[in-house]
Structures are given as structure tokens and as C-alpha cells.
Amino acid sequence: MKKRGHDTVEHTADMGVKGWGPDIESAFEEAAAAMFGLMADTEECDVEFTIQVSCEAESVEELLVEFLNSLLTGLDLEDALGISVDLSPLRHREGVYYLAAVAHCVSISSAGGKMRGEVKAATSYGAGVESSENGIWEAVCVVDM
């Protein structure tokens, strides 16, 4: 398995996204890339603009769900598709996790026929963030399509 990457996970009604990497931030970035891939084929698109998102939660699983939903909201408001995302290091203070990220985007009007489908929301159901013995972090979330 590559040191970092992403994939989709089967779910009967919807779809799961999975990202992994050497740290929790890269796992989150890859999970977001998996979600972007469900919406459109943007890997070859040039970045046109960026959007910033931030969120907080009491657990890393909840933070993952909040993060993906923040991206969906931000993209929808800007008529944008995501290409990739960069996270700042997570902060954890007094039992609350804080996340800030910049998403690299292309406008829907520029993406042409590369659209696949809408993701309605990231759900808490089955959300998980874990590290394995080899130090790889994995972030999984089911998204409602």
C-alpha cells in the first residue's frame, strides 16, 4: 500500500470514502480527495481559486465528518469542485479538536463534462479515524449520495 492514498468503500445505499497517510492530517486530506472524486474527475484540472474551511469537534471522528461537510458547503456556495486540500496541523485544546484547511478548486462552469454526481452530506455513520501499528492513519466516512 502506498504511504498515502485514497479509495471508496462499499455501502449498499451510499458510498464510503477512505483516506490514509503518515499522519492524521494527510489521512483527512486523502479522504477529502476521495470525496471530490465521487463528485467529478478533477485530477487533471488547473486550480482556479481556493476556499478556506475551518471546524471543530470533540472527537477526531466527529471532526472528520465536520470537515467533509464544511467542504461540501463551501464548494456548493462557490459553485466549485474540489481538486485537493491542504490541512494545517490539527490543534487539540481542552477536549476540542480544531481544523483549518485550504481547498484548491475549479469552477463547475470550467470543469465541462467531468461531473459525476452530488454528494449530499458526510454522515457520522461508520465514521472512523485510526492509526495502525505501522504508523499509517486511516480516515473513513460514509457519504450520502
Next chain:
Amino acid sequence: MSEEINLRKIGDFLWEIEPEGDMRVPARIYSDRDAIDFLLNESRTRQWDALRQIRNVASLPGLQIAALGMADIHPGYGFPIGGVGAFDQDEGIVTLAGVGFDINCGVRSMAVDLSMDEIESNKEKLAEQLFRTVPAGLGSTGKLKLSVEEIDRVLTEGARFAVRRGYGTDQDLEYIEEKGKMNGADPSAVSEQAKRRQLKQVGTLGSGNHYLEVQYVDRVYFSEAAESYGLEEGSVVVSIHTGSRALGHQIGTDYQSILRRASRKYGLPIYEKELVGAPIKSPEGKRYISAVIAGINCAFANRQVIAGLVRKAFNGVFATSENDIRTVYEVGHNNIKFEKHTVEGIEKELLVHRKGATRAFGPGRDEVPARYRAVGHPVLVGGTMGTSSYILAGTEKGMGETFGSAVHGAGRLKSRKQARKDVWGEDLINELKEEGILVRVHSKAGAAEEAPGAYKDVDRVVRAMEGAGVNRLVVRLKPVICIKG
């Protein structure tokens, strides 16, 4: 709770999981034997499992009679899709998983005063006209561009807002569940972000399993009801399947964390992360309910605008008038509603959750339009691109056993990922064309995910409900044009 699911047959097409562990009431599932075997196998081998989910629903406080699974039951996220749960208002809760993110997703069916010969001779032209006229797919925007203040009116006025903007007539409203407007919406319970996301999305179809189909009645099963609905063999029907769009998605997103905190605050059991909620009469519960009702009204407005666009598209091909396309009925399948039902001989007003389940009120209920009251309102059940859809009716038995509920579709059999592996979107579209079904899609990959083989056999699903005596088949519809996002 034990890991093994113990199911026993208690009636024709009806199975029960007896209360055990935390379960407060039984869980009951309408199904044939093969589908039960499929669910049991899924329960043993899969991470996502509808039987375990329905058992969890049966463990929630205040649930009345039983947690119910319609014959199209499949795993959701916390609450199974095809699930029904009715809660006592004093002891019960409202749960996010029982509504989902596509609030008041539902179906509008309209009868078209044209013959199938007329449709067939203009099919390509009509398909193109519908595809061009009705916005669909990721990033599509509606013809209406609204302000936040106008969105607030959408949330309180529902389909009436669209009628006032020139989309359809008051006659349509008579044949929409709740007459197209549900009381109790509070726009202030809906976030600014949710409203801003919706500014350009009123009157859009969306993607995924949403569709617009031109169909015809190929078989009549229950002639009295079909006559009441104004349908006969050969009748042309247009069906619209969509919901509350981005506004509904954002309401669900916003209330995930609010209801998670409320569950902890009120000491509610959390069997699944998504199966969170709040007591119905708590401040959090009341606020969520009023936000969901706002979302319900948004979906009513959305379908009403699309109905107007459908009429426009038909007019462009056939010069039909507005009255040539009559609303048969519109009903949602991702809802919560306060409804009166009889529990142990006592009439009570319950909060009924239907997640991927359709209201199916039988004969005599006041909520049913007067024209249909003798037979019950039409229950609109969508199939897939290549298969049948059905119109059913509720029954007296169904009112007693299911709180007046029915299936909402075929129910998924394969994951989207598996469906994409199995079918190439373009091949599917060509195959369906050979069968006389024109498909126009914005995403071919999305079409593959919605291939007929990805779903259960809708014929068997509706027959299980009829076999159990809780729904009746009225007519079967066959598709001729399908528009998807």
C-alpha cells in the same frame, strides 16, 4: 444484545424480531422468504446491516407498537431505508437518522392528456425538450433566482410559493400531501448557509437516484382506485422524483452535531453515531422538527416548480395547455409528521418517521383528497430506469399495522461501487434504447450506479406488501423516457 438476529415468520410476508436486550418493542419486516435470507446473510457478512439497524430503532424511547421495515428495506445510516418508526410525543424522540439528509424527497405523478402514439411519434424531441428544460445534475441551477427573504417564504409557503410565481395552479395543491404546505416551519431554525445554498436550487432535479420519467400505464390491478385516480391502461404519466436539494442536506448537516449533543444531554442511548436525536418536546427537538418542516416545504416548492417546467416542455412539443397535465398526487418518503393513529385501542397523535417509506393512508382518512377518499390516496413507488414503477393504495389493515405506510421504491441491492464495476453507463443507455426507453443523463457514471440490476426486483417488493394486506396494487407504469442528473 446478541449478535445473531432471530427472525420468525408471524404472518403472510411478515417477519418479527422479538424484543431482546434493549429492545422496547418488536421489529417487524414485510418481506418474502428470499429477501429475508438476503438480509440475514447481509447481517452475518457485512459491516452495514439493515436488521441490526431496525433492532436499534426498536430500542429507542417512546417507540410505539413496533419498528417497521417495508419490503424495500436496506441499510441506511443508523435507521434503515424503508424504515418506519412512530413515537409517543411525551416519551419519544425525534431522530435525525429517521429523516436523513434529503428531507421530503418524494414523487409527483402527473397524468398527461396525450396518447402513447403521440408520445412515441415525438419521443426523441420530447426527451431533448425535457432534458433542456429541467435543470439536473451536479451544479445545475434553477430558473428562479431567489433572495434569502424569498427563501424564507419558500420554507413557510411550500408549493404555494411556486404557484404564486406562475408554476402550476391551485388545482395542483389539492393533490399534494399536506396540500403542498406543512404548518410549523420556522425559518429561523434553518441556518443562513442552508438558505444561501438554496438560492439557485429551487426547481432543480439533482442527481443520484433522482429522475424525471415519462411513463405509461401498462396494467391496471384495482380498477375502482385507478378510475378514482383518473388512470386507465395506456394513460401517459410523468413522474418527478426529487427532494429539498441543498437546503435539506444542510439542515441535516447542521443538526448532526446539535442532536449529538442533545442525545448526551438527555441521556439517550446512542446505538449508532447517526441515530442521535432529542426528546420531541425538548427545545432541541422542537427546533429540529420546525427546521425539518421548513425543509419539507422547500421540497414541495421544488417539485412544484419542476412540474411547471415539465408542462412548459410538453407545450413546446405538443402545444398542450396547463390543464392537459393533471397532478395525480405528490407524496414524500423522507419525512416526520404528527399523525393520529390507534395504539392499543386509543387514538394518539404520534410523531411518525418515514425514512425511505411512503405515507399510504387508506380509505376514509381526512388527509386524503375528497376525490380519492373512498379508496385512499395514490402511493407512488419508483422503480428503476428499465423497470416498472407502481401506484399503490393503502388499506385498513395497513393503517392498523404500519401507521399507513408503504415502500418507496425497489430498494438497493448492490453498492454504487459494485454497480459501476458491473455496468458501463453508455452500454446501459444503448441497451435501454433498444428496449424503447430513451435515457438522457448528465453523468454516465451516475447512470451506471442507477442501473436496474443495482436494485431489487420492484415487482416482488410491491407484491410482498400486497401479500401482507397492507398495500394494494393499483396500476403498473412502464418507462419510455428517463431524465437523470
